[in-house]
Amino acid sequence: MSTINRDAVRQTILDALSSVAPEADLASLDPKAALRETLDLDSMDFLNFVIALHKALGTDVPERDYAKLATLESCVEYLVTHGR
Amino acid sequence: MPSLGADMDAGTLVEWHVGPGTVVKRGDVVALVETDKGIVEVEIWESGTIDAVLVAPGTKVPVGTVLATTRADGAPTPATAAPPAVLNPPVSPAAPHAEVRASPAAKQLAREQGIDVTKLHGTGPHDTVTRADVERAVGATATGAPATSPEHERMQAPPPPAAAAERPSGIDTAGMRRAIAAAMARSKREIPHYYLSADIDLAATIAWLEGDNARRPVTERILLAALLLKATASAIREVPEINGHFVDGVFRPSSAAHLGVAISLRQGGLIAPAIHDVQDKSVAEVQIALRDLVARTRVGRLRSSEMSDPTLTVTNLGDQGVESVFGVIYPPQVALVGFGRVVERPWASGGMLGVRPIVTATLSADHRVSDGHRGGVFLAAVNRLLQRPEEL
Numbered sequence: 001m002s003t004i005n006r007d008a009v010r011q012t013i014l015d016a017l018s019s020v021a022p023e024a025d026l027a028s029l030d031p032k033a034a035l036r037e038t039l040d041l042d043s044m045d046f047l048n049f050v051i052a053l054h055k056a057l058g059t060d061v062p063e064r065d066y067a068k069l070a071t072l073e074s075c076v077e078y079l080v081t082h083g084r
Numbered sequence: 085m086p087s088l089g090a091d092m093d094a095g096t097l098v099e100w101h102v103g104p105g106t107v108v109k110r111g112d113v114v115a116l117v118e119t120d121k122g123i124v125e126v127e128i129w130e131s132g133t134i135d136a137v138l139v140a141p142g143t144k145v146p147v148g149t150v151l152a153t154t155r156a157d158g159a160p161t162p163a164t165a166a167p168p169a170v171l172n173p174p175v176s177p178a179a180p181h182a183e184v185r186a187s188p189a190a191k192q193l194a195r196e197q198g199i200d201v202t203k204l205h206g207t208g209p210h211d212t213v214t215r216a217d218v219e220r221a222v223g224a225t226a227t228g229a230p231a232t233s234p235e236h237e238r239m240q241a242p243p244p245p246a247a248a249a250e251r252p253s254g255i256d257t258a259g260m261r262r263a264i265a266a267a268m269a270r271s272k273r274e275i276p277h278y279y280l281s282a283d284i285d286l287a288a289t290i291a292w293l294e295g296d297n298a299r300r301p302v303t304e305r306i307l308l309a310a311l312l313l314k315a316t317a318s319a320i321r322e323v324p325e326i327n328g329h330f331v332d333g334v335f336r337p338s339s340a341a342h343l344g345v346a347i348s349l350r351q352g353g354l355i356a357p358a359i360h361d362v363q364d365k366s367v368a369e370v371q372i373a374l375r376d377l378v379a380r381t382r383v384g385r386l387r388s389s390e391m392s393d394p395t396l397t398v399t400n401l402g403d404q405g406v407e408s409v410f411g412v413i414y415p416p417q418v419a420l421v422g423f424g425r426v427v428e429r430p431w432a433s434g435g436m437l438g439v440r441p442i443v444t445a446t447l448s449a450d451h452r453v454s455d456g457h458r459g460g461v462f463l464a465a466v467n468r469l470l471q472r473p474e475e476l
Binding site for chain 1: 190217294297298301302303305307308309348350351374375378379382383403
């Protein structure tokens with residue numbers, strides 16, 4: 001997986017986060033920070049985040065894998081690995 | 085100007101979606117209004133043709149002011165339920181306003197950076213311009229020093245007329261805090277609350293939900309919250325005295341379950357817009373409605389009917405880790421249902437001790453309308469209904 005692709009995935013994730021937490025300052029988001037706690041996402045926000053990822057990348061993340069989307073870094077890792 | 089909740093006394097007309105001659109039907113969004121709780125889409129309550137628009141964009145008017153008149157069968161009639169006598173002089177002068185769909189944070193950043201949000205392509209829900217969109221635009225144009233205009237300065241002094249049209253269209257957190265204070269103080273002054281709680285074993289509910297969700301595509305996945313709302317709507321059929329409004333000393337029960345969903349705003353404050361007719365919706369439809377409602381709340385795009393008419397509020401603080409919540413009733417409603425976090429607990433059932441996922445359901449209810457026994461019947465019904473999720 002090329003760096004460019006990884007950056008594109010990262011940007012897609014940030015866009016998806018921005019759609020569920022429009023007031024968040026994502027520029028200062030620590031890639032290792034727990035997303036749900038840091039951005040105060042409730043379970044509906046998180047579902048909307050997963051749906052936004054699905055729309056942008058076509059990846060349908062099953063519920064049992066939600067834990068793998070815990071941080072920005074792990075999201076990039078998961079989506080790069082599971083992207084279609 | 086419709087009343088978008090018991091705690092609202094005025095609103096600012098932001099923009100019209102219609103003009104004289106526009107044909108409208110009941111439920112159409114005709115205007116955007118700014119309140120303490122953000123921008124609200126105002127729906128019209130009767131079909132017809134817009135006759136005249138009486139309030140110009142940028143004008144703040146009291147609740148009850150006629151905003152526009154419609155023509156039905158040729159005769160002019162008020163479009164909003166309010167006597168024309170209430171019409172007050174404008175508080176601030178009119179200023180035309182371009183259509184802007186942008187989140188509060190996006191607008192603030194755009195203002196600071198001198199970016200015109202109307203020129204940006206929105207990537208958020210309903211093409212709303214998000215903060216990220218503005219950040220990208222900032223990066224692209226690399227504008228000079230930001231024109232700072234701190235929020236607190238605006239709140240301390242009324243904006244000069246020229247600035248009126250540029251006021252932040254987001255949520256006024258200080259105003260919202262005052263509104264919540266007024267409504268909650270009134271509630272505690274007028275409503276004799278009583279409180280009940282019951283622990284509910286969700287093993288069957290969650291097992292069903294997980295199995296069902298595994299078969300669903302991500303866009304149709306259902307959250308426990310949708311089941312809790314549906315169970316609440318079904319249970320109030322058995323205990324109708326917790327669903328409705330207490331007005332002028334009389335309880336008016338509602339046959340429809342318009343459930344207000346308490347949503348905490350990250351910038352502070354709380355909003356509880358309604359999902360209408362939950363009793364007639366399937367769990368999947370409740371889920372879709374709830375998802376849409378949360379997404380629109382986040383970007384400040386609620387509709388007037390959602391703001392004005394919940395018949396019972398449900399609050400779910402489970403995501404914050406709270407195990408039980410005893411809420412304050414939002415007048416003129418007569419009850420508030422709370423659900424906490426689902427926790428694994430030792431649980432005795434059928435002579436056996438096991439570990440089960442448990443949720444604490446609570447009811448705060450108005451003693452002028454119901455008694456603890458009836459409240460207990462309601463919580464028992466919620467429990468019974470949640471044991472058979474496939475039938476909800």
